[in-house]
Amino acid sequence: MALKSFIEVHPDSHFPIQNLPYGVFRPEPGSAARPGVAIGDYVLDLSEIASAGLFDGPILKNSDCFSQPNLNKFMAMGRSAWKEARATLQGLLSYTEPALRDNAALRQKSLVPMNKVEMLLPVAVGDYTDFFSSMHHAKNCGTIFRGPENPIPANWFHIPIAYHGRASSIVISGTDIIRPRGQGRPTGNTPPYFGPSLKLDFELEMGAIVGPGNELGKPVDVNEAANHIFGLVLLNDWSARDIQAWEYVPLGPFLGKSFGTTISPWIVTLDALEPFACDAPKQEPPPLPYLAEKISKNYDIALEVQIKPAGQEDSRVVTKSNFNHLYWTLTQQLAHHTINGCNLRPGDLLGTGTISGPEPESFGCLLELTWNGQNPLSLNGTSRKFLEDGDEVTLTGCCKGNGYNVGFGTCSGKIIPSHP
Structure with missing residues (x-):
């Protein structure tokens, strides 16, 4: 059965649940930079998801990689961490999973309209x-x-x-x-x-x-x-x-x-x-x-x-x-x-x-x-x-x-x- 998110995603969108690309953003002017993923017309704030304890896999459970102002720490953790994060996020955003779908307060905090955010360089580029x-x-x-x-x-x-x-x-x-x-x-x-x-x-x-x-x-x-x-x-x-x-x-x-x-x-x-x-x-x-x-x-x-x-x-x-x-x-x-x-x-x-x-x-x-x-x-x-x-x-x-x-x-x- 095809993956489907509880968030409505337009068929022409670049950012369905099958993608979930990573970026770094400010939800409002002057706020701290933090990692997110794109889903439809929204950015999912990964710092909020981490604070809520929803990254509960063995690699990411106690990591502060999503509290950083860029993605470098997360990227350095390697493919096992990336796969764990992707599986967790696809699960949370799935229309069958209630943890985020049915938590109105967390949805309000963590899902930011994409047209409201300021996108930043996602990584600190050394070379x-x-x-x-x-x-x-x-x-x-x-x-x-x-x-x-x-x-x-x-x-x-x-x-x-x-x-x-x-x-x-x-x-x-x-x-x-x-x-x-x-x-x-x-x-x-x-x-x-x-x-x-x-x-x-x-x-x-x-x-x-x-x-x-x-x-x-x-x-x-x-x-x-x-x-x-x-x-x-x-x-x-x-x-x-x-x-x-x-x-x-x-x-x-x-x-x-x-x-x-x-x-x-x-x-x-x-x-x-x-x-x-x-x-x-x-x-x-x-x-x-x-x-x-x-x-x-x-x-x-x-x-x-x-x-x-x-x-x-x-x-x-x-x-x-x-x-x-x-x-x-x-x-x-x-x-x-x-x-x-x-x-x-x-x-x-x-x-x-x-x-x-x-x-x-x-x-x-x-x-x-x-x-x-x-x-x-x-x-x-x-x-x-x-x-x-x-x-x-x-x-x-x-x-x-x-x-x-x-x-x-x-x-x-x-x-x-x-x-x-």
């Missing part, structure tokens, strides 16, 4: 790494910058390429993004351009949130790596393409990326995503043994990007992609990250890199969609080569189940002018 795991994106970028003869470097098919990003500039959905300033490539014998970026872009990505880490010097086995991943968020790794193009040789991205990265507020767990697991693409050549998985899987997550141009009321869908286009899997990314002995820690964020599909409408950034500005996008009577001040970008992601969705909500940000 942020951004991968480059979509073959279609790698091929398109290589063709744009190096030509079609050899668009993807040989190493790309052997190692999950990545760079270390900037954890301090990770912001929650709804935060404005200030247009960065920096240098651009000189033309002819002139000095480099300096000023506001002229090629500001979005990147459609997802991010894996690390749960338990690993000791320094002790890599994570690729077949155990899923136990180190708490869940996924939507991620927009905003990019200043002109700054990036001038600086990235020889050491890679720096100021073109570090000015802002937006994540969605809700972390969807791997347990909630498991019904939507699908085979990952066949990898040729076969990966080295430390990256060879017994089961190599992605998830069928439909992804979409909308742009609302400055001064307009309506958004336009510019991208429809899918998480299943990733060439390197989440678990391969994490295993490769640790193979040199690097220690990951709870709350670390691993971005997938831009997720582009094979068709033009599935390209995951304006660099690809406009082919570096050569083919402007038509948007509600205006056009865009890259983002202009006042433009708002919204990412969404959703898995379609049998009569329910497992979704991520939205990940949005608006571009505001550069500081003088």
Whole structure:
């Protein structure tokens, strides 16, 4: 029999009882941050559920993990704790269970309308790494910058390429993004351009949130790596393409990326995503043994990007992609990250890199969609080569189940002018 909550959940909701993603929120201005899960149009306050003694399993019974201002302590406890919490919450929210359903006072305290809360960063991010795991994106970028003869470097098919990003500039959905300033490539014998970026872009990505880490010097086995991943968020790794193009040789991205990265507020767990697991693409050549998985899987997550141009009321869908286009899997990314002995820690964020599909409408950034500005996008009577001040970008992601969705909500940000 299908799971059903005593809380009415609209069929189109991203947050039915089958999902129960985790976030951190303030129920009212000035109140303390606390963990919650999304259920329909409500946030369930986990600090209240814990205070009422309803987390009564052996792992969570005496834990203060839901009294923290972020999810790091809970995530560090590992998969057994996550499974216990999920089973407890699905039981409490079930229409057959009276403990919460029939306790009006506790319902009043613990169920907060989602439109009343302030969502915060759900984790304290210690480190942020951004991968480059979509073959279609790698091929398109290589063709744009190096030509079609050899668009993807040989190493790309052997190692999950990545760079270390900037954890301090990770912001929650709804935060404005200030247009960065920096240098651009000189033309002819002139000095480099300096000023506001002229090629500001979005990147459609997802991010894996690390749960338990690993000791320094002790890599994570690729077949155990899923136990180190708490869940996924939507991620927009905003990019200043002109700054990036001038600086990235020889050491890679720096100021073109570090000015802002937006994540969605809700972390969807791997347990909630498991019904939507699908085979990952066949990898040729076969990966080295430390990256060879017994089961190599992605998830069928439909992804979409909308742009609302400055001064307009309506958004336009510019991208429809899918998480299943990733060439390197989440678990391969994490295993490769640790193979040199690097220690990951709870709350670390691993971005997938831009997720582009094979068709033009599935390209995951304006660099690809406009082919570096050569083919402007038509948007509600205006056009865009890259983002202009006042433009708002919204990412969404959703898995379609049998009569329910497992979704991520939205990940949005608006571009505001550069500081003088």
